[in-house]
Amino acid sequence: MTRVCVLGGSSPFTVALVDAIEASKALSRRLGEWVLILQGRNVQNLDAVAHYARHRLGAFGTSVISTTDLDAALADAEIVIVQTRFGGLEARADDERFASDLGCIADETLGPCGLLSAFRQIGPVDDLAIRMKAVCPDAFVVNMINPLSLTTAMMLRRGLAAVGICELPLATLQAFARALRIDSTELNWSYEGLNHRGFIPIVRTRDGEDLLQHVLDLTSDTATQKFRDDILRLGAIPTKYFALFDDRSSHGKGRAVALISLRDAIAKDLIADPTQCPPQIAKRDMPWYAQAVVPLVAARVGAQGYDATINVATDGPLVHELRARVLGDRIDILDPAPASGPFRDWLAAFDHHERLCLAALADPTPDTIGAALEVDRITPSDKVRTAAARIFRTWRDAASNPPTVREQQ
Numbered sequence: 038m039t040r041v042c043v044l045g046g047s048s049p050f051t052v053a054l055v056d057a058i059e060a061s062k063a064l065s066r067r068l069g070e071w072v073l074i075l076q077g078r079n080v081q082n083l084d085a086v087a088h089y090a091r092h093r094l095g096a097f098g099t100s101v102i103s104t105t106d107l108d109a110a111l112a113d114a115e116i117v118i119v120q121t122r123f124g125g126l127e128a129r130a131d132d133e134r135f136a137s138d139l140g141c142i143a144d145e146t147l148g149p150c151g152l153l154s155a156f157r158q159i160g161p162v163d164d165l166a167i168r169m170k171a172v173c174p175d176a177f178v179v180n181m182i183n184p185l186s187l188t189t190a191m192m193l194r195r196g197l198a199a200v201g202i203c204e205l206p207l208a209t210l211q212a213f214a215r216a217l218r219i220d221s222t223e224l225n226w227s228y229e230g231l232n233h234r235g236f237i238p239i240v241r242t243r244d245g246e247d248l249l250q251h252v253l254d255l256t257s258d259t260a261t262q263k264f265r266d267d268i269l270r271l272g273a274i275p276t277k278y279f280a281l282f283d284d285r286s287s288h289g290k291g292r293a294v295a296l297i298s299l300r301d302a303i304a305k306d307l308i309a310d311p312t313q314c315p316p317q318i319a320k321r322d323m324p325w326y327a328q329a330v331v332p333l334v335a336a337r338v339g340a341q342g343y344d345a346t347i348n349v350a351t352d353g354p355l356v357h358e359l360r361a362r363v364l365g366d367r368i369d370i371l372d373p374a375p376a377s378g379p380f381r382d383w384l385a386a387f388d389h390h391e392r393l394c395l396a397a398l399a400d401p402t403p404d405t406i407g408a409a410l411e412v413d414r415i416t417p418s419d420k421v422r423t424a425a426a427r428i429f430r431t432w433r434d435a436a437s438n439p440p441t442v443r444e445q446q
Contacts, residue, residue: 038100039338040072042114042176044165045121046086046103047077049303052318054118055090057326059097063340064331068097070338075103076110082304088311111172116337118330120181123161126297129154133291135427139420142281143291146233148415149424150291151184152394152406156432159398162188166195177337179330180348185232186356187394189348193356200368201348201356203232204329209276210237216255216264217248224248227373228346232358234282234387236273238376249274272378282383282414296321336363344371354395355388386414403429 043051058064058073073090077083087103094101104110111117122129133143136150143150162182169178169192178199182188189201206228207221214221219242227239240248249272255265267275267283299320306315329345336343342364349370351357360371393409407425410416416424 038070038072039067039116040074040114041116041118041334042074042076042110042173043118043120044076044107044110045119046075047079047083048120048122049082049086049300049307049315050318050321050323051075051086051120052089052303052307052314053321053323054120054326054330055086055093056314057331059093060327061331061335063335064338065097067335067338067340068094068099071097072100072102074110074114075101076105076107077103078105080105081308085304085307085311089307089314092312107168108172111169111176114173114176116179116334117169117173117176118179118181118334119165121165122182123158126293126300128157130291130293130297132157133293135424137290139424140417141415141420144278144281145291145293146184147278147281148413149410149420149428152397152409152413153428153431155184155187155394155398156401156406156428157435158182158188159191159432160435162191163195166192166197166199169197170195179333181325181330186348186358186391187398190350190354190356190395191398193350194354200333201232201358202325202329202333202345203348203358204325205233205276205278206235206237206346206358206360207328208324209274210240212264212277213237213240213248213268213274216261217251219248226360227371227376228358228360229373230276230358230384231356231387231391232348233276233278234383235358236271236275236380236384238273238378238380239374240274271380271383273376273380275380279383333363337365339365355391386412390414401429401432 075087083103087101090101129145132150132153135153136143139149141148145154178197180189180192180199180201185201185203189199192199210226211221225241226237228235228237230236252265252268255261302317303315332343333345335341345361345363346358347361348356348358362369362371390412397405397409403425406428407421410421410424
């Protein structure tokens with residue numbers, strides 16, 4: 038029986054993963070062959086999520102186990118879904134306040150907020166990777182920890198069969214298809230970049246028609262004007278995060294505080310009645326489960342093939358986000374068709390920034406951290422030294438008093 042382990046399974050948001058599993062027709066045919074292990078630290082929440090999973094998936098014959106013991110959860114696991122948030126949403130809120138105080142966009146994956154998050158997690162993620170390599174060395178690891186490309190690189194460094202997964206490339210294609218009023222499932226497309234910093238340079242119909250040529254036909258209302266202008270200027274479709282680098286986005290203060298409130302409300306309802314989906318779960322859209330994680334797991338167990346967009350190592354320690362065909366143990370990278378345009382200058386800049394982030398994580402000093410921040414296109418130049426000093430102190434304090442993986446889970 039396939040053993041699928043979910044680390045961070047005590048999060049009340051995990052009910053959305055359970056619902057996505059239940060809704061997957063491909064997995065439904067194989068659920069009787071599963072053991073689903075939910076691991077987390079909050080015992081009350083964990084018990085409620087496990088009860089909900091048994092109620093939803095029990096009809097398929099799925100066994101659901103819950104435990105706070107990391108090694109017990111990982112033992113004999115064939116697939117490990119890592120959604121642990123080290124430090125919790127409370128740490129994310131601190132990171133967002135830090136970025137907001139600098140006058141930067143407060144996003145947990147990018148800019149100074151994303152780099153601070155990476156430094157908070159470098160120790161616990163490394164410890165976790167070591168434990169997984171020791172307890173379930175052959176497991177297929179589906180990483181969801183942000184900033185995704187950096188944490189995936191940490192896991193790969195320890196020899197894990199790990200990939201990062203994100204639904205954003207597909208969501209970007211779907212937005213483009215909606216604008217043209219066509220069915221996205223009928224399109225052939227390519228994607229190049231790093232997580233949240235990529236482009237779709239080619240979109241074709243199955244007859245070979247290049248749909249990027251049709252962007253001039255997009256209506257010129259406010260909602261599509263910028264979308265159309267970016268495509269024409271770049272020669273590719275950017276993700277929604279491109280505006281953060283292009284100096285046209287307002288400096289939002291982040292979502293962690295609101296998510297903490299929502300998390301607690303969902304947990305309260307779930308504990309009160311773990312047989313019912315908490316109504317407030319609808320307040321957070323979580324497409325990554327149904328559009329990315331569950332199809333990838335289904336492909337891994339051989340239920341169906343999946344053309345995924347995954348984070349994989351392609352150039353030394355650097356993790357790129359690429360299209361791949363997944364079925365069983367095979368992951369075949371789908372080489373993108375050659376495409377040129379101004380978007381390639383942006384890709385080169387993103388690659389350079391990522392290499393500097395990896396260098397800073399490997400050798401943390403105010404100078405190496407500052408070098409990464411200087412080129413990230415988000416941190417104001419006059420705030421680089423302040424931000425680098427704060428990130429370095431956070432790392433130094435954590436390194437001098439590191440929590441164990443068990444304490445963090």
